[in-house]
Amino acid sequence: MSEQTLITVKDLSVSFDGTPAVKNISFTVQAGKVLALVGESGSGKSVTARSLLGLSGGTVTASTLDICGHDARSLSDRAWQKIRGNTLSLILQDALMALDPLRPVGREINDGLKEHTALKSAERKQRVLEVLKSVRMPEPDVRAKQRSTELSGGMRQRALIAQALVGNPQVVIADEATTALDSQLTALVLSQLRALKQQGRGILMISHDLAQVAHLADDIAVMRHGEIVESGPTQQILEHPQHDYTRKLLRAVPSSVPRFTALSDLGAEETTSPARKIQDSEQHSPALSVKDLSKSFGKHLAVSSVSFELPRGKTLGIVGESGSGKTTTARMVLGLEKPDSGTVELLGERFSPSTASQRQNLREQMGAIYQNPLGSFDPRYTVGQLLTDALSRGKSKRASEYRKPITQLLEQVELSADLLARNPRELSGGQRQRLAIARALAPKPSVLVLDEPVSALDVSIQATVLDLLDRIQLETGTSYLFISHDLSVIEHMSDTVAVMHQGKLIEHGDTASIFGSPQREYTQKLLSAMPRLR
């Protein structure tokens, strides 16, 4: 081999109190190459990454565990400390959590040098600035003195990467470094990783999303239940996947998949059968009509003169980065935030601005699904009580009176009736979101406002929830206002798309035309940053 092998792992197993989390996996990380470990939550990918840093906290066994010439099976705590940050470093996911909010980022980065080098104070300062420059931090000397909370999201990501790079590591591990970031930040992190690869460092990328890693990784290893089910060059994995699970993951990626085409195996036959239920939009007023909506918080103009219409039985996708005003718009549509100006009409009637009693009759025509369903449930209620509460309009908690409609709702969202007595806390993320959908459907709404409904879910779970939403729209003719930062989800789910940027709706049109020939420069930039498989 001409390439230099930096990390060799053979038959690595990690267990926690006898329960295996990683089972006999082997891989190598080479200089100037990117290896992506792809899998969903619980697949053992993060545990693998952590055991390379000696941080797994479980029992680690391996026949070979070689990290840049060190046998990592028999390292003392002191020796590990020398490796971490110096030979091997980790880029974490959430910059806001990973950086100490009370210390200037320059000092945070400096810490790594203090620990690992004998450099003098002035030299260290010089090195910190160099690293910040290398990740293209604007005005590095000013930023180094600021705290993470004073920096923008992009600058925080750069600081976090600089922190990982300051010790000049040979290998960088990126653990879900792009998850939950909007597309521009994702593009930033990916370009930084690409630069690291060109510098000849080895990169181990951990992600649940195949599309994210497709363009950067040289090799992909797909993990499931602690095992590597398939591995090989990226091209081969994407084009000729051998294992069923790999195919399932690939299929679950929603970008460029037309509407009502199932992403998961479960809904495969279902989605084609029923004809789409759409009332003649000529005869009816639109489900939702928003005119000139504006809202500012203090001096900050959050939403500026936004107008759109949502035809009955269709989906309007609103896409934009964090801070673009999507959620404020959703909250005004839902009547949770009073607009400074503008109106919201639901089924041709005034919904906002209006008083709670005036819109009481219309309330049930509009439901909402949130990113974190658990937060929207009363923690004292069981699954059955939540649905009873929704069905009885808050008048009863006794599930026995509503057995039939509850069973129907559960069937509609494909949840087992065995869950009725459980607390939502005991459900998985996908089950929770299904429950949230069931509850929102209880009053038979005409419009559902979905604010980042699948952003917290693994791709394969996301696929089943999106399929479910598709099927419900076909069956009930419910209109969706679908809000997401994820372009591929928006592309798959929407009939029309509205792009928001800095509080303004800058482009609005058919999904095909927005994604095919975007007119505005911002939209073009946004789309070019979108990770794609197909």
Added chain:
Amino acid sequence: MSRTAKICCLLVIGLWLLMALAPSVLAPGDPLAINPTQAFAKPGLAHFFGTDESGRDIYTRVIHGAGDSLAIGLAATALGMGLAIVLGTIAALSPRWLDEIILRILEALYAIPSLLMALLIIAFTGPGVGPAIVAVGLSTAPGYARLVRSQIRSLKNSEMLEAATVLGRGTWRKSRNHLIPNALKPLLALVTLGIGQAVIWAAALSFLGLGTPPPAPEWGAMLSAGRTYLHLAWWMSLFPGLAIVAVAVSATLIGRALGGKVKSL
């Protein structure tokens, strides 16, 4: 909470309730019956806890005293909590200016030591059981009120309440079904702790002669009476004192057990 802990808590609560509601089951005698020939009898088989200066049986009096002490503790805590819920809820839901006014008043009250405030109140009302309840209740209210306020404030802006709004629930239903139960649940442990505290304060007031008047069998009053004869008849002070400690300790332990349960949620 483990099963054993639950059973223990229930047993202790049951025992106290039995003492408070049907003291004659445990101590069939008359707590007020005087028998001068038996004055200052040492603890023994005839009198488990001995007798006092008038020959009244201390055991019977301690058992019969549970009713008053617990009633004062419960009533005072209920009064304090009730007031706190009203004030705290109003403060949390009202516009900023009213919230600020209520907060300042609560802070001013909070700054006065509770027992001192109880004494002040009794200075106005005169001594007695009723005034003792009012005094202890009022002096604990500010602390609870601040907690209720912050609980409701954080819940008011929660996704849970927004979800209820979107489902079309009115203010009344939202408050009754979601806001108040969820705000009060974490306070349950605190209230249990508070009952123990209130029992101690009620006893303290009686000890100072400001609560239940003698010769009624109230623990604080009994302690006070025993103080005069401490060198002669230690049992007159020891057993009512132990009773107060026992109530306070069991309330604390139950409160802790409940607190653990709330935390684990």
